[in-house]
Amino acid sequence: MIRVTGLEVVFGKGTPLEKKALSGVDFIAGESQFVSVIGSNGAGKSTLLAAIAGDVLPQAGRIEIAGVDVTRQPTAARAGRIARVFQDPLAGSCGRLTIEENLALADARGSRRGFGLAIGRARREMFRHRLKELGLGLEGRLEDQMALLSGGQRQALSLVMATMAQANVLLLDEHTAALDPAMAEFVLDLTRRVVAETGVTTLMVTHSMRQALDMGDRTVMLHEGRVILDVAGDERRNLDVEDLIHMFRKVRGQDIDDDSLLIE
Ligand SMILES: Nc1ncnc2c1ncn2[C@@H]1O[C@H](COP(=O)(O)OP(=O)(O)O)[C@@H](O)[C@H]1O
Ligand SMILES: [Mg+2]
Numbered sequence: 166m167i168r169v170t171g172l173e174v175v176f177g178k179g180t181p182l183e184k185k186a187l188s189g190v191d192f193i194a195g196e197s198q199f200v201s202v203i204g205s206n207g208a209g210k211s212t213l214l215a216a217i218a219g220d221v222l223p224q225a226g227r228i229e230i231a232g233v234d235v236t237r238q239p240t241a242a243r244a245g246r247i248a249r250v251f252q253d254p255l256a257g258s259c260g261r262l263t264i265e266e267n268l269a270l271a272d273a274r275g276s277r278r279g280f281g282l283a284i285g286r287a288r289r290e291m292f293r294h295r296l297k298e299l300g301l302g303l304e305g306r307l308e309d310q311m312a313l314l315s316g317g318q319r320q321a322l323s324l325v326m327a328t329m330a331q332a333n334v335l336l337l338d339e340h341t342a343a344l345d346p347a348m349a350e351f352v353l354d355l356t357r358r359v360v361a362e363t364g365v366t367t368l369m370v371t372h373s374m375r376q377a378l379d380m381g382d383r384t385v386m387l388h389e390g391r392v393i394l395d396v397a398g399d400e401r402r403n404l405d406v407e408d409l410i411h412m413f414r415k416v417r418g419q420d421i422d423d424d425s426l427l428i429e
Contacts, residue, residue: 172226186212188390199381248327257323260312271326317348
């Protein structure tokens with residue numbers, strides 16, 4: 166569960182570049198809910214995720230994860246509760262470590278049993294099994310450096326690592342935007358599977374209206390640091406991509422001539 170109350174984030178406060186990125190966001194994602202988040206460039210989507218993860222400290226408001234107030238907690242203190250996958254496939258894993266070392270790190274974070282990088286036979290078999298389930302043929306490449314993998318393979322592994330960490334919350338920030346269409350589709354399917362299997366509460370930022378309606382069970386639209394649309398259930402099922410674009414147009418005062426609004 167994520168509860169965000171009155172969240173405000175201002176960048177460069179008191180400077181000529183001062184920018185209010187979040188202007189009082191109220192938002193509750195229930196346990197195991199999967200929420201798609203859309204909004205044009207600069208709407209505050211990444212800032213919201215960064216604030217939840219602790220990378221950005223809010224000027225006002227409160228953030229609770231699984232009932233714990235983490236608002237003032239440093240990133241490291243809440244890291245065990247949060248798994249993240251970024252747009253950049255290089256950001257979620259360490260290219261210089263092998264696949265199994267990356268998995269071991271994720272596993273150690275989740276279990277807190279201090280395994281560290283020591284990889285025994287049982288663990289290696291568990292990793293192999295997890296990789297085999299992916300169907301990407303990576304189970305035979307445990308000792309390959311992460312840097313050898315394609316962007317899509319790395320995103321898929323980032324998701325596997327996210328589940329190993331047994332986090333309360335999964336934060337996905339346009340995690341398929343840098344992938345080719347086939348790989349993007351694969352990672353989206355994997356995302357669905359992972360969320361369904363683990364029941365992790367998930368926020369997925371996307372620039373795709375189609376994904377925003379197809380993925381998860383709720384769609385939230387941010388605009389200028391505020392939640393301006395929040396739909397679920399029948400209301401959401403009755404929306405189509407055209408409707409969403411129409412809403413976008415309305416809040417943006419018709420200036421739809423904007424390539425930040427990609428329609429897929
Ligand atoms: N580290 C930062 N320093 C200054 N301004 C920032 C920073 N991060 C984001 N911003 C600004 O905050 C606003 C929201 O950004 P962001 O959350 O990245 O939007 P989105 O992810 O919806 O495109 C934008 O105007 C952006 O330029
Ligand atoms: Mg962003």
